[in-house]
Amino acid sequence: xxxxxxxxxxxxxxxxxxxxxxxxxxxxxxxxxxxxxxxxxxxxxxxxxxxxxxxxxxxxxxxxxxxxxxxxxxxxxxxxxxxxxxxxxxxxxxxxxxxxxxxxxxxxxxxx
Amino acid sequence: xxxxxxxxxxxxxxxxxxxxxxxxxxxxxxxxxxxxxxxxxxxxxxxxxxxxxxxxxxxxxxxxxxxxxxxxxxxxxxxxxxxxxxxxxxxxxxxxxxxxxxxxxxxxxxxx
Numbered sequence: 018x019x020x021x022x023x024x025x026x027x028x029x030x031x032x033x034x035x036x037x038x039x040x041x042x043x044x045x046x047x048x049x050x051x052x053x054x055x056x057x058x059x060x061x062x063x064x065x066x067x068x069x070x071x072x073x074x075x076x077x078x079x080x081x082x083x084x085x086x087x088x089x090x091x092x093x094x095x096x097x098x099x100x101x102x103x104x105x106x107x108x109x110x111x112x113x114x115x116x117x118x119x120x121x122x123x124x125x126x127x128x129x
Numbered sequence: 130x131x132x133x134x135x136x137x138x139x140x141x142x143x144x145x146x147x148x149x150x151x152x153x154x155x156x157x158x159x160x161x162x163x164x165x166x167x168x169x170x171x172x173x174x175x176x177x178x179x180x181x182x183x184x185x186x187x188x189x190x191x192x193x194x195x196x197x198x199x200x201x202x203x204x205x206x207x208x209x210x211x212x213x214x215x216x217x218x219x220x221x222x223x224x225x226x227x228x229x230x231x232x233x234x235x236x237x238x239x240x241x
Contacts (some may be wrong), residue, residue, distance in 0.1 A: 050228070057138070059217060059231040060172075075228070107171065114227040117162050117174035118219075 020044045023108050023121035030098050031129055038093045038124045040108030048111040049091040050118065051075075051083065053104045060107065066091055098128045131156045133220050135232035143240055145207050150235045152201040152218035160221035161201045162229065163192050165214045172217065176203075208239045 021042045030036050040049065047068050052060040062075030064083040072085055080102065084092045095102055105125050109118040132155040142148050152161070160179055164172040176185040178194035178201060185192050189212065191204045201218055215236045219229040 052231075057233060059133075059233045060219075061231070062228055065228055114221070115160065115177070115179055117164075117177055118172075118229060119174070120171045122171050 021108060021110055021119055021121035023106075023124050025124060026122065027125045027127075029127045029129065032099055034098050036095050036098055036126075038095075038106055038108075038126070040091045040093070040121055042089050042091075042108075042110045042119075042121075044110050044112070044119060045088075046110035046112050046119070047088060048113075049085070050109045050111070051081075051091070051093045052107045052109060053077065054107060054123075055104050063093065063106075095126075095128075098126075100128045102126065103128045131158070131220060131222055131230045133218060133230050133232040135216075135218055135235050137235060138233055139236050139238075141238045141240065142205075142208055144209055147207065148205050150203040150205075150216055150218075150237070152203070152220075152232055154199045154201075154220045154230075156199075156222075157196070158199075158220045158222065159194075159196045161194050162219045162221075163201075163203055164217045164219065166217065166234070167214050175216075205237075210239050210241060213237055213239045 051063040108121040163176040176192040181196040
């Protein structure tokens, strides 16, 4: 079983719809992250959380919100989806500030 | 604001040849990470570099970090087809919230 699980793996939605991407982990890490990947742009940070009560905006948080329901769960919501939010979304966890990120398998989102 | 730039962005090479991918970053940091991504897959951690002069090697790949030059290199020795992938470097912000900023990625294609 994957240590970091993202659901759904693929999602097609229409402009204006609200959607939620979910992430759960069994690694026991406090730090969780949401990144977005677009071709040629690398990965850009949307939101990150160091514990249930500590949630922070990343470089591209506009149009997104998050919820840290428990240490193991970190959800990303698009309040009103738009086509330029079409991308590959990754959730990641991290053990400490000297550790690498551990990524989920990604959610491919298409907004039509 | 930390910026991370990789070059080249695309690299096509023959099996058996050597080549280097460069990762430059704009502000002070002594923590740098290299990842590999296969098409349609997630990112896999390759190397963690945590100090000036750090060198790590795994098989045909070797990574190094020069914090004074704000430069990391990923050297490929005697390339084989299985190393074809996209490689990302990521740099940890030095102060405040510790989060990783990614380069754009280098798509490496190794031809027989």
